[in-house]
Amino acid sequence: MLELNAGQSIEMEYGGSAKVLKVLGSGGQGIVYLVDFGGINYALKWYDVNKIKNPQAFRKNIERNINDGAPSDKFLWPKYLTKPMPDNDGFGYLMDLRPEGYDSFVDILNMYKLDVDPLTGRAKKIRVQFRSLFALITAVINIVNAFRQLHRAGKSYQDLNDGGFFINVETGDVMVCDCDNIAPDGYNFGIGGKPGYMAPEIVRGVAKPDVQTDKYSLAVVLFKLLFRGDPMEGEKVIKDICLTEKSELKHYGKETVFVFDPNNNTNRPVRGIHDNVIKFWGIYPEYIRKAFTYTFTVGINEPSKRIIENQWQKLFIRLRNEIISCQCGRTTFASSFASNQDNSAYKCQKCGAEFPTLAFSNCNYRIPVYIGKKFFACETVAGSDDFQTITGEVVENKLKKGMMGIKNLSGNTWNVKMPDGKIYKIESGRGFPIWQGLSIDFGGVTAHI
Amino acid sequence: MNDEFEKSLDFDDDPLNAMGVSRKSLVIFFLIDTSGSMKGTKMGELNTAMEELMPEIRRVGEADTDVKVAVLTFATHLAWMYPEPISIEEFEWSRLSPAGITNMGAAFEELAIRLSRNSFLSSPSLSFAPVIFLMTDGYPSDDYKRGLKKLNENSWYKHGLKVALGIGKEANDDMLAEFTGTSDTVVHAYSGGQLAQLIKKIAVTSSQIGSKSMTLSDDTTGEISFEDVSESKQKQLGEQIQEIVNSEDYPKDIPFDSGW
Numbered sequence: 001m002l003e004l005n006a007g008q009s010i011e012m013e014y015g016g017s018a019k020v021l022k023v024l025g026s027g028g029q030g031i032v033y034l035v036d037f038g039g040i041n042y043a044l045k046w047y048d049v050n051k052i053k054n055p056q057a058f059r060k061n062i063e064r065n066i067n068d069g070a071p072s073d074k075f076l077w078p079k080y081l082t083k084p085m086p087d088n089d090g091f092g093y094l095m096d097l098r099p100e101g102y103d104s105f106v107d108i109l110n111m112y113k114l115d116v117d118p119l120t121g122r123a124k125k126i127r128v129q130f131r132s133l134f135a136l137i138t139a140v141i142n143i144v145n146a147f148r149q150l151h152r153a154g155k156s157y158q159d160l161n162d163g164g165f166f167i168n169v170e171t172g173d174v175m176v177c178d179c180d181n182i183a184p185d186g187y188n189f190g191i192g193g194k195p196g197y198m199a200p201e202i203v204r205g206v207a208k209p210d211v212q213t214d215k216y217s218l219a220v221v222l223f224k225l226l227f228r229g230d231p232m233e234g235e236k237v238i239k240d241i242c243l244t245e246k247s248e249l250k251h252y253g254k255e256t257v258f259v260f261d262p263n264n265n266t267n268r269p270v271r272g273i274h275d276n277v278i279k280f281w282g283i284y285p286e287y288i289r290k291a292f293t294y295t296f297t298v299g300i301n302e303p304s305k306r307i308i309e310n311q312w313q314k315l316f317i318r319l320r321n322e323i324i325s326c327q328c329g330r331t332t333f334a335s336s337f338a339s340n341q342d343n344s345a346y347k348c349q350k351c352g353a354e355f356p357t358l359a360f361s362n363c364n365y366r367i368p369v370y371i372g373k374k375f376f377a378c379e380t381v382a383g384s385d386d387f388q389t390i391t392g393e394v395v396e397n398k399l400k401k402g403m404m405g406i407k408n409l410s411g412n413t414w415n416v417k418m419p420d421g422k423i424y425k426i427e428s429g430r431g432f433p434i435w436q437g438l439s440i441d442f443g444g445v446t447a448h449i
Numbered sequence: 450m451n452d453e454f455e456k457s458l459d460f461d462d463d464p465l466n467a468m469g470v471s472r473k474s475l476v477i478f479f480l481i482d483t484s485g486s487m488k489g490t491k492m493g494e495l496n497t498a499m500e501e502l503m504p505e506i507r508r509v510g511e512a513d514t515d516v517k518v519a520v521l522t523f524a525t526h527l528a529w530m531y532p533e534p535i536s537i538e539e540f541e542w543s544r545l546s547p548a549g550i551t552n553m554g555a556a557f558e559e560l561a562i563r564l565s566r567n568s569f570l571s572s573p574s575l576s577f578a579p580v581i582f583l584m585t586d587g588y589p590s591d592d593y594k595r596g597l598k599k600l601n602e603n604s605w606y607k608h609g610l611k612v613a614l615g616i617g618k619e620a621n622d623d624m625l626a627e628f629t630g631t632s633d634t635v636v637h638a639y640s641g642g643q644l645a646q647l648i649k650k651i652a653v654t655s656s657q658i659g660s661k662s663m664t665l666s667d668d669t670t671g672e673i674s675f676e677d678v679s680e681s682k683q684k685q686l687g688e689q690i691q692e693i694v695n696s697e698d699y700p701k702d703i704p705f706d707s708g709w
Contacts, residue, residue: 110472111469114507129465195663203673206671238574245680272573280467283464
């Protein structure tokens with residue numbers, strides 16, 4: 001393979017040249033270098049053409065992706081191609097550098113990263129954990145949304161696995177990397193894959209990666225992020241002790257059994273090994289468990305029945321809305337709190353605090369309110385699926401401790417029924433108390449206690 | 450409030466309160482000849498290459514695999530560098546000094562005992578088949594066939610990824626191929642430069658292949674059978690090692706055994 005040296009200049013397709021600064025990392029198909037192009041630092045992904053089946057078609061595909069542009073700002077998308085080398089030995093493309101403050105999906109699953117002392121070479125473990133449950137579920141929504149945008153653009157990711165994401169654990173922001181195998185749906189430029197993430201039909205050799213197989217891989221990624229384990233690794237797999245190639249083909253291809261398959265109990269998670277999965281399966285509400293169960297049972301043999309991204313997005317926006325952060329320090333989903341019969345109010349079993357709920361006209365579940373709860377455009381704006389723009393927040397009244405209210409942050413004026421029975425106009429930046437008879441007209445969407 | 454009461458109010462329902470994901474295990478075994486003939490450049494290069502290698506392959510297992518290392522040295526006596534496999538993230542190389550004869554057969558028998566769930570492969574979760582990397586500069590002084598027979602009865606060995614590095618011209622490639630089961634994963638170093646480079650490249654390649662799920666090729670045209678995937682990792686390792694040996698940047702400088 002043609003390796004590049006620091007200081008070497010690489011000519012770019014449309015003029016100019018990029019100067020190699022150092023190696024950033026290496027993968028199955030090539031090496032990533034830090035380069036300077038026109039005074040700006042980029043990452044150069046440099047391919048070994050011998051490891052690619054049809055380099056011309058592969059390069060052409062990247063060129064097409066560059067011209068089409070990224071489906072959303074969550075992708076570290078190819079930006080500029082290099083000129084083909086005269087001896088046709090290597091080529092590459094430039095992309096933006098991964099922004100600071102993002103941890104790899106691998107480190108998130110392991111819950112630590114290694115900090116290496118440059119002087120001694122010794123490594124220290126640093127804990128990697130989401131700052132809040134809100135950030136975790138936001139990351140899930142961001143991943144789902146990124147793939148929804150990609151699939152809407154008529155493309156598939158192909159080799160979705162744990163190496164493809166970086167997440168900001170403070171905010172839940174996501175960057176999708178390794179975008180070089182992304183291809184129009186139905187096309188495949190020769191990427192193999194990894195059992196466990198790949199759909200069973202690919203492992204078996206009877207299908208090629210496409211949008212449907214992406215959906216399976218996406219469900220695996222989401223399951224691993226939430227339940228911290230492998231959806232197909234249970235008793236049946238553990239019995240093999242040694243995971244040979246034959247066992248992988250069996251358990252991830254020919255005889256894939258979801259660990260919580262309601263009709264097949266041969267592969268349940270094993271205590272002492274799969275404790276995360278056992279514990280978290282009990283914590284997540286039923287509608288989330290049902291969606292995973294459907295994708296990993298019916299969806300194994302019927303790819304078209306796998307949960308689609310838009311459905312996942314709705315489920316996880318609901319899940320994020322059902323987080324309750326109690327002032328006693330307990331934060332979990334509403335389904336774990338005590339509730340009255342119609343789920344219109346919740347109570348913390350630990351400290352006794354009570355939480356009213358709001359019923360929105362555009363939403364088929366009630367949203368619990370607590371100090372710090374944020375509302376987004378997808379709740380307060382008709383027809384919106386914007387889960388990022390904050391339009392309101394539950395706050396405590398500064399003059400009267402213990403009094404809970406909602407602050408309008410939407411930029412619009414809301415009509416709110418106050419305790420005196422009259423409707424008030426509440427401009428952006430102002431607030432109103434939460435009380436038994438509260439009703440809010442956001443304009444197009446209404447909500448009431 | 451007493452502690453018991455506090456505890457009874459502790460709800461274990463925080464979705465963030467997780468442990469790291471359950472990982473598969475991989476043990477990489479290095480079997481290293483420390484007989485007297487390894488003195489000088491050979492052992493110097495080997496020690497240095499191994500010292501530098503460990504930090505380089507620290508993250509090889511990623512989120513899937515917990516990689517451990519065990520080093521067995523053989524000369525007149527056998528010795529494990531540590532009493533049990535050590536996590537690659539914590540492994541520190543102790544420099545080896547050569548002396549004595551080459552009791553390779555005894556090393557094979559010792560390895561056969563340790564390749565067991567009751568011994569070095571005791572992880573309760575799933576394991577990948579071990580990587581076993583043999584390095585020697587000579588012909589066994591003892592009855593290696595007897596040791597090899599013991600190994601061949603061990604299914605961890607049978608499924609394992611085996612690779613052998615002969616150092617200098619005394620090492621016998623045919624004998625090494627008996628150990629690996631295929632000549633594709635037997636390589637030969639004739640010089641210090643080659644030795645250092647081969648140790649690193651082979652260790653990196655074999656631990657990468659060993660610590661991951663099999664790679665699915667993209668040129669299949671129908672349902673894959675269990676036969677198709679049998680020993681696919683060993684084959685993949687063989688191909689990649691041949692690629693390393695045949696590559697242009699493989700140093701062809703002065704052999705260990707000439708030019709003195």
